[in-house]
Amino acid sequence: MEPSIFRYIWRYSRSSQLVVLALVAASLPFYFLMLDLPRAIVNGPIQGAGFESPDATAVFLGFSLSIPGFLQEMFGTAKWTLFEGFKLVRESYLLALSCGLLTLVAINGIFKLQINTLKGRMGERVLRRLRYQLFDRILRFPSSHVRKVRQAEVASMVKDEVEPLGGFIGDAFVQPAFLGGQAITALVFIMIQNLWLGLVAGAIVLVQAFIIPMLRRRILELGRQRQLAARHLAGRVGEVVEGALEIHAHDTSHYERAEITGRLGHIFRLRFEIYRRKFRVKFLNNILAQITPFIFYSVGGYFAIKGRMDIGQLVAALVAYKELPTPVKELIDWDQQRLDVQIKYESIISQFNPEGMIAPELQDPDLYDDTPLEGMLTAIRVTLADEIGVKLLDGVSFAFDVRSHVAIIGPVNAGQEYLGLVLARLAIPSGGKLSLGGRDMALMPEAITGRRISYAGNDSVLFARSVRENMLYGLMHRPLTEPVIKDENPKHEAMERREIMRSGNSRFDLRADWIDYAAAGAQGPYDIENQISAALDTVMMGEDVYNLGLRGSINADEHSLLTENILQARKVLLEMLQLPEYAALVEPFDPERYNQNATLSENLLFGTAVGGAFATAGLMDNDYFQSVMEQTGLTPVLIRMGHSIAETMIELFSGIAPGHPFFDQFSFIAADELQDYQEILNRAARLDLEFLPLHDRRRLAALTLDYSEARHRLGLMDKALEQRILTARRVFAAGLPDSYRGAIEFYDPAKYNSAATLLDNILFGRVIYGQAEAQSRIGELINGVVEQLNLRWEIFRVGLNFNVGARGRFLTSIQRQKLALAKAILKRPDLLVVSDAISLLDLSSQQQIMHNIKQHCQGRGLIWIGGQPDICKNFDQVLVIEDGKIVEQGKYEDLSRNGGHLPQLLAVG
């Protein structure tokens, strides 16, 4: 990238800059006229020059060209009048000139508006390009650099730190031209009025223009340090958040506090120093600005008295001078911004320019060809060194057919993971050569390595999308269809395309279908899910996704068939629950009965809250709920019950340290609210409950909402209360206002509840507390029903929609590994590198998955790294790596008997 921001801006916005500069040049004559007009007004109509006789007139808007002397004979006149103008008397002339002044102000304003709009667009375009290029560079970072950078810092550079550059881009050339032009115009104008005044004004401007920036330079340096310190602070905060567990595990929170305190102190000192210097400069600036009027009034006044200057000139000079500080000050600001931005630009660029960047040619999307990888995979003295020169791989040499199945084994940390990265072309050797079918792998385009080779490591990253999208991610190399554009304004669309071209962004349209179905062996969108399912089954993840589906929810309007089937499943399950062996497992929801195993609020609402209106957290404050409680006389009952819960909670949890998991798991009252409730109880000890403040009463009543007698066993419910709650349930449903219709989905035995999960919809009740193995027995039951009604596939498909969360945090770590591996095999690569990718699974699952994968890769290449050493007997070739070197290569039968390294490994493993 260009080393200087000016060169960068010029390169990418030259034509627009020239247009704006031309506009600036065109605006300057009008500016001059605007300065000159006050003189004409004061001297002419106000002071009466040319209006000595009462009926004298002046010419307004007359326009004539003076003809140079040598041409005068030819034309026979010294002046060539283009427009005679209007003859006006004194008052009208004053008004006309004043209106003229107003018009000039408007014209100058319009120029400014135009210039600023163009500048803004130009700036945004270049900013868009800059952000895109930075992102493009991230995509081309070598893997060694990716491991080193802090994500938060890089992200904040792309997001925040380039922002001020955007503001500057439009100003870079235009601002000095515009402001400088105005300043020079004003100065020249003053000089025309009076040379001396002009020189004085010029001198002071020069002082301002040179001394002040000099003083400011130090401020800029400090600003740069401040930026650096702030960035490190951000990085540190990110690190702390990531390492929160470490901190609690070692009680180092105070160390971290002290550490941050130190950083904040450093930033404080820098910022304070900047302020001090800033205001000092401001002070100097103000003094200089005020000296000039002093000289103008005194010296200019003196000239006027002596008649060496007329009043009009003095006024005009003063007006012009008043105009002068603004452009000068802004120019100085511009200069400061220039330095500032240049520093920022350099610091950003340096971060985005690591050694060993992937050449753009390697990512050329057109370099794909259809021929499968074949031939020998040969390594000749391949070496990989980290940034400090430690050799992770040390002169590795081997050769095998790319279609064979190879196991790479060795002791822990022998360098096998790096070998895996190198073989998948995710790291480029720092020495030696790796070739495939005679082609140097370092020069193979990503379009081939990324499609023909697949890699699954032990920390593969999942994105915060659905399981389906994560699976398909490995198939989205470039758009394969025309984009589907729905009722877009064609003009808008064309503008969008133009802007993309102008800012050099990606030409590919996100709305097209990017999925390479053929690579996964599918025909199209309709059968790709079969392939996804097969891949998930290969890694024993199909069951997991089905279970995610059971815990997912669907919209009844969009899935009418499935919801009908689920209702059918509910019916079948209900019948089975009548059988004696399943009795006492589930208590179904019954509109006429209180559900002992559900909470009080569930029994009251008898439905699932949609959105916040009836969510438990704010339920007691909901006006409609309140009115139902009052109407059914439940309010005092709930307050008494809440009082009793509060007493028990304070008794049980007062001695527990805040932050103990018990609070989350068991307490009705959060740790930081215990004290509040203690105070409410104190007040309640003095007053009757009904005289407590409304707020207290509501807080007590709110405690009852999550109460379930079966679970909490505090002995607070009885049959009479259950009956009253059933009454309230009916009242609540019957009187529900229209405005709250969408805020709750009632439990209806004959209706699907879109707000609840599939599982809850099938179960339609609550699991009874205290039954051994209830969960697994119900699981079996439901599986049976699902099989019987043939719903498995549809539920699995719902599971594919499950959003795995950032880095897949909504999945277990084992599921994350399995999903990442499934993603790697979906594209059916010619060479699959599995590097310690299922390390978290138990041994028998690892065995099973390995066999499945080997089956899957029949006729294609597989490199297996990690796992128990004895798995290598299943592979065609075994490479033994020790200390970054390949110490043995051969068939298992030969190596296991030769008394070399493999038998030793087998003995230890």
Add this chain to the structure above:
Amino acid sequence: MQLNDEVELLRKVALLAGIEPAKLKLLAFTSQRINFDSGQSLMRQGEIGDAAYLILSGEADILVDAGGGPVRVASVGRNGFVGEMAILRDEPRTATVTAITDVSTLKITKESFFQLIEDSPKIAIELMRILAKRLETTTIDLTGARARLRAAGMEEN
């Protein structure tokens, strides 16, 4: 059964004797009452365990499978405490416990258990006593077994 009744039951458990009622109440509140039918297993050998069980009523067999099928090594009844080894060591269960009558238990999770020990060092001491007793029993059994083996001339030396 209500919480206060459970606290009454807990007070009668030897291990928990002498602990103030408020702590017992917390233990009861943070623990789940689980009922097993005769023949159901409280835990299975080899599984990862996250809870111990206090038997409130009924009887259960402790079975160990050393490779030749499950062998009954002991039985526990009311006030018996099983499964605490797994939550102390985070290791798979070393035995299977199967109910031979209907068994009612209090399932004590790892967190509840450690909270209890933190609150009452007495429990820790009592626990040590129980573990020491078990170690002693095991050592005696082992010595006896070795002696028998030697007598049969089977032990290698």
